[in-house]
Amino acid sequence: MRLEKCWFCSSTVYPGHGIQFVRNDAKIFRFCRSKCHKNFKMKRNPRKVKWTKAYRRLHGKDMTQDSTFEFERKRNRPERYDRNLAENTLKAIKKIDKIRVAREERHHKLRMKGKKAKEQKEAAIELEQGIHLVKAPSVLAQDQSLTLPKIKVKVQAQAEENQAMEE
Amino acid sequence: MVKILIRWNIFYCVSVFLTENLCLRDDAVYDELQRSDSAKNPLPFDEDLPGMGQYYCLHCDRYFAHESVRDEHFKTKRHKKRVKEMMGPKPHTQLDADLAAGMGMPDNGPKLMPV
Numbered sequence: 001m002r003l004e005k006c007w008f009c010s011s012t013v014y015p016g017h018g019i020q021f022v023r024n025d026a027k028i029f030r031f032c033r034s035k036c037h038k039n040f041k042m043k044r045n046p047r048k049v050k051w052t053k054a055y056r057r058l059h060g061k062d063m064t065q066d067s068t069f070e071f072e073r074k075r076n077r078p079e080r081y082d083r084n085l086a087e088n089t090l091k092a093i094k095k096i097d098k099i100r101v102a103r104e105e106r107h108h109k110l111r112m113k114g115k116k117a118k119e120q121k122e123a124a125i126e127l128e129q130g131i132h133l134v135k136a137p138s139v140l141a142q143d144q145s146l147t148l149p150k151i152k153v154k155v156q157a158q159a160e161e162n163q164a165m166e167e
Numbered sequence: 168m169v170k171i172l173i174r175w176n177i178f179y180c181v182s183v184f185l186t187e188n189l190c191l192r193d194d195a196v197y198d199e200l201q202r203s204d205s206a207k208n209p210l211p212f213d214e215d216l217p218g219m220g221q222y223y224c225l226h227c228d229r230y231f232a233h234e235s236v237r238d239e240h241f242k243t244k245r246h247k248k249r250v251k252e253m254m255g256p257k258p259h260t261q262l263d264a265d266l267a268a269g270m271g272m273p274d275n276g277p278k279l280m281p282v
Contacts, residue, residue, distance in 0.1 A: 007261055010268035024188045025195065029261070041187065046259050053267040054259060070271035077276030100269070 008036035008046050010053035063107040068100040117155055191228040194258040199225060226250050 004013045013032045021029040021037070031037040039049065046054040056062045071092070079085070128150075131140065191199070203225065213220035222231040224240055226249040231237040240246055265273070 005261075005265050005268040005270070007259075007264050010264045012268070021187065023192075023195075027261075043192070045193075046264070053269075054263060057267045069269050072269065073271040074265065074273035075276075076273060 004030045006030060006032035006036050008032075008040055008049075008052060061111070063104060066100070066103060068096050068103065071096050120155055193252075194260060196226065196228060197253055197258050200253055226253055 007029045011032045018032045019037050046052045057064050210221055216230045218232040222234055222237040
């Protein structure tokens with residue numbers, strides 16, 4: 001039994017799932033579900049379809065090169081069964097998975113870095129421009145204390161002010 | 168014994184007429200292009216195809232009725248786009264899918280025979 005990867009989305013195809021298409025030149029195309037199979041029949045390029053692993057790796061959304069990747073390979077030479085080897089392999093699989101997941105999380109964190117600061121800045125600008133949706137301009141003109149003070153402060157302080165206005 | 172042979176033949180015949188098998192896909196065309204740089208075989212005569220199957224555009228996998236028609240096709244935008252695509256990187260393969268899934272290069276063991 002072998003756990004194959006889907007041709008289109010690169011997810012694992014477990015036994016009993018999916019479809020295998022064998023072309024006349026004996027190339028086998030494996031699909032995890034009909035979604036991938038239909039996309040293949042439509043001749044879509046997986047590198048351009050956003051939710052596939054091929055797209056994500058190509059556009060740097062998921063980490064590309066890592067030493068944990070070289071452990072999982074397609075091994076085309078059978079190994080003589082050795083109980084110790086099997087036991088150690090199972091233990092190693094668990095550990096490698098844990099490390100790989102940790103590294104992927106770190107990659108995602110690095111990718112999302114600086115997003116919060118950008119969002120805060122944009123929110124501040126939006127609030128300043130759209131304050132008339134929150135309070136009527138006449139009210140703001142009468143009561144000066146309600147307007148947003150136009151002073152440049154550090155990001156954390158601005159966040160607090162925004163929260164105060166929104167409440 | 169004969170019944171089994173007939174059934175096998177029917178399965179094979181059906182697979183020939185599957186629409187998925189009738190036209191060449193991107194990666195098949197790409198492989199053909201890489202290969203046919205060395206050998207240009209004369210195309211086989213086929214009555215059913217337009218122009219007896221003689222005037223063929225490899226990039227678009229299309230047969231034309233006459234040489235002039237084929238040359239006209241070569242000037243079209245669609246054909247030029249295909250040519251540009253085929254000049255680019257190799258199309259997506261199962262190996263690409265495996266690598267994208269987070270596997271390493273396949274391990275075929277030590278070389279058993281000198282190539």
